[in-house]
Amino acid sequence: MGLTDILYEKVEGVAKVTINRPKSLNAFRAETIKELIWAFRDAWDDNRIGAVILTGAGEKAFCVGGDQKEKGDEGGYDYNGGLGGGIGLEVENLHQTIRNIPKPVIAAVNGYAIGGGHVLHVICDLTIAADTAKFGQSGPKVGSYDAGFGSAYLARVVGEKKAREIWYLCEQYTAEESKEMGLVNKIVPASELQEEADKWARKILEKSPTAIKMLKYSFNADSANIQGISQLSMGSLAMFYNTEESEEGKNAFLEKRPVDFNKFRK
Numbered sequence: 425m426g427l428t429d430i431l432y433e434k435v436e437g438v439a440k441v442t443i444n445r446p447k448s449l450n451a452f453r454a455e456t457i458k459e460l461i462w463a464f465r466d467a468w469d470d471n472r473i474g475a476v477i478l479t480g481a482g483e484k485a486f487c488v489g490g491d492q493k494e495k496g497d498e499g500g501y502d503y504n505g506g507l508g509g510g511i512g513l514e515v516e517n518l519h520q521t522i523r524n525i526p527k528p529v530i531a532a533v534n535g536y537a538i539g540g541g542h543v544l545h546v547i548c549d550l551t552i553a554a555d556t557a558k559f560g561q562s563g564p565k566v567g568s569y570d571a572g573f574g575s576a577y578l579a580r581v582v583g584e585k586k587a588r589e590i591w592y593l594c595e596q597y598t599a600e601e602s603k604e605m606g607l608v609n610k611i612v613p614a615s616e617l618q619e620e621a622d623k624w625a626r627k628i629l630e631k632s633p634t635a636i637k638m639l640k641y642s643f644n645a646d647s648a649n650i651q652g653i654s655q656l657s658m659g660s661l662a663m664f665y666n667t668e669e670s671e672e673g674k675n676a677f678l679e680k681r682p683v684d685f686n687k688f689r690k
């Protein structure tokens with residue numbers, strides 16, 4: 425597959441997937457999601473690969489969610505090829521792929537992990553953060569939400585109260601604060617992030633692949649019901665994107681003006 429939005433490499437049993445749109449803070453569009461799914465599938469099928477690292481290009485961002493500049497006026501993002509992409513992005517398919525690939529996925533968070541980008545690291549098995557990383561959801565500010573793994577699974581990781589705070593207030597959290605709430609496994613200086621992620625991947629490679637696979641399936645089994653919620657969530661999001669309320673969020677962001685949701689509170 426010709427790759428334009430991601431970088432993909434495999435080195436001695438470790439696959440590394442890098443979202444490569446640094447000018448847009450690694451925001452994803454339909455093509456990005458398609459390529460990410462392809463890369464995770466490739467790592468899944470390659471028996472020599474024992475762990476995958478997901479990271480972002482540049483120093484500023486891991487991923488800041490859906491590319492608001494590629495979001496159309498008629499609902500979703502830039503892809504309308506098939507019913508699976510109801511919001512114009514196959515995000516739900518990507519989430520499933522990251523969860524179901526029978527190998528641990530390590531998020532190496534090198535900067536902003538915001539919105540849909542935050543959801544990506546939440547779904548990964550492990551998160552290693554640069555000391556400069558910033559974490560948070562932003563959907564309700566821009567007329568969007570992830571009512572599947574992005575909220576229900578987040579609540580399992582940080583607890584119900586904290587998850588609700590994260591989504592209702594849309595604040596940003598430092599790497600230190602995120603570690604305290606159980607969102608991050610380890611913090612390292614930014615310059616050591618990729619090396620540390622690689623070290624963790626190599627420690628996993630020393631272990632029994634079958635034991636690791638079955639443990640991942642076992643952890644997943646307990647939250648598998650969220651998959652159904654996730655499908656409903658994306659279905660409802662596709663409808664929400666067609667409303668003036670959602671459009672107001674996106675337009676305010678693009679026009680760099682304060683958002684006005686008050687007119688929808690009546």
Ligand SMILES: CC(C)(COP(=O)(O)OP(=O)(O)OC[C@H]1O[C@@H](n2cnc3c(N)ncnc32)[C@H](O)[C@@H]1OP(=O)(O)O)[C@@H](O)C(=O)NCCC(=O)NCCSC(=O)CCC(=O)c1ccccc1C(=O)O
Nearest residue numbers: 451488489490491492493515539540543562563568569570
């Ligand atoms: C990330 C910021 C906090 C960074 O702020 P700052 O350092 O001040 O930089 P900026 O000047 O704001 O940004 C620099 C440059 O990048 C552009 N940019 C930033 N974010 C995006 C984006 N998401 N899309 C497109 N472009 C973006 C920005 O416009 C600037 O470019 P200029 O040319 O200079 O204008 C801050 O940038 C920020 O808050 N960004 C918005 C983050 C955001 O709202 N993301 C979408 C969230 S939607 C969501 O959370 C839904 C949840 C979800 O999981 C989901 C599920 C299913 C489908 C889609 C999504 C989804 O994410 O949409």
